[in-house]
Amino acid sequence: MNYIGSKYSLRYFLEEGILKNVNSDCKVFCDVFAGTGVVGTHFKQKGFKIIANDIQYYSFCLNRALVGISQVPAFDGVLDDGKIVPTTLICDATDIVLEYLNTLDGRSGFIYRNYCPGGTEGTEFKRQYFSDENGRRCDAIRMQIENWWQAGKLTEDEYFYLLASLIDAADRVANTASVYGAFLKHVKKSAMKPLQLKRLGIVESDEDHEVHNVNGQALVERLSCDVLYMDPPYNHRQYCANYHVLETIARYDDPNLKGVTGLRPQDDQKSDFCMKRRALPAFEEMVRKTSAQYVFLSYNSEGIMGKDEILQAMGQYGEADLMTRDYQRFRADVDRENRVYKADQVQEYLFCLNKQ
Ligand SMILES: C[S@@+](CC[C@H](N)C(=O)[O-])C[C@H]1O[C@@H](n2cnc3c(N)ncnc32)[C@H](O)[C@@H]1O
Known part of the structure; x- marks a missing residue:
């Protein structure tokens, strides 16, 4: 990152x-x-x-x-009910789960509605932190991770493995110069690529x-x-302001956003x-x-x-x-x-x- x-x-x-x-x-x-x-x-x-x-x-x-995490997770709770069928010839549990999440249909959740041009069109503040497609992908994946977690299908290690992979994936396609203090007016090349979860390097x-x-x-x-x-x-730049969008993806807590940049409340993180x-x-x-x-x-x-x-x-x-x-x-x-x-x-x- x-x-x-x-x-x-x-x-x-x-x-x-x-x-x-x-x-x-x-x-x-x-x-x-x-x-x-x-x-x-x-x-x-x-x-x-x-x-x-x-x-x-x-x-x-x-x-x-x-x-x-000290051992790559097995994702037994998600895979055991047989509902996830890999579309390609992959047999590694992590790859199967990531492929499933990467191919979900997009959903119009908080990220799309607040950080994407389509979702903010016609509102007071039009924002372009992600392409519409990537905002909807991010929502679909974030919701699925939370559903699995609430249903008891993920261990704690698995839940955070997937969240970390999503944070990393979202950051790779963010339409910013590097931090989230502002979004770009044009869509940069890396932001046009589809959001894709990748495996994490787990040290045993x-x-x-x-x-x-x-x-x-x-x-x-x-x-x-x-x-x-x-x-x-090292300097006056607060991380809570510079990475507020990643904080919202991680928490997914429907915060009240302010102003054109869509800052979340952050007083307790200064x-x-x-x-x-x-x-x-x-x-x-x-x-x-x-x-x-x-x-x-x-x-x-x-x-x-x-x-x-x-x-x-x-x-x-x-x-x-x-x-x-x-x-x-x-x-x-x-x-x-x-x-x-x-x-x-x-x-x-x-x-x-x-x-x-
Ligand atoms: C220079 S960065 C650390 C970079 C890290 N060593 C790395 O290689 O990625 C400073 C970090 O301190 C965190 N931070 C700032 N104030 C803090 C505090 N009072 N307690 C805990 N973390 C804090 C920020 O959120 C930020 O992630």
């Missing part, structure tokens, strides 16, 4: 920085701002027990599937992983872990880390309250907390250190004839603390 602040491309930098600093008897790794789940999944693969958490429910669904594991959906600031003092990894937002005056005190409190021996913070040189103030806050509790990695970020500046690309140098930070 193309997610703001995703650590997918930095996962080996994190692995190197974290593993060289912690001792080998560390077993429990907490990813308290888990986003897409890529960091938790990476350290799950390394043999840690993972505790993942995020304040957003779509992120909880992704983590509940990628971190929380013998550990009993935990996934939470709460404010991490309140969670840290209740958790027992060896490593606390923190990857909070993060202190997006506010200049609150970020550093919130960070310092989490470092103070955690029982983890090691605390790591991912951040960058453009964040609202400064490098020196972070080191000073961490330094109150033990030996703090900083690893950096440079990368070139390319920004498109449009002039009348050509796009001119400007490269800026940004530094990615990994702060480390060995608590005393």
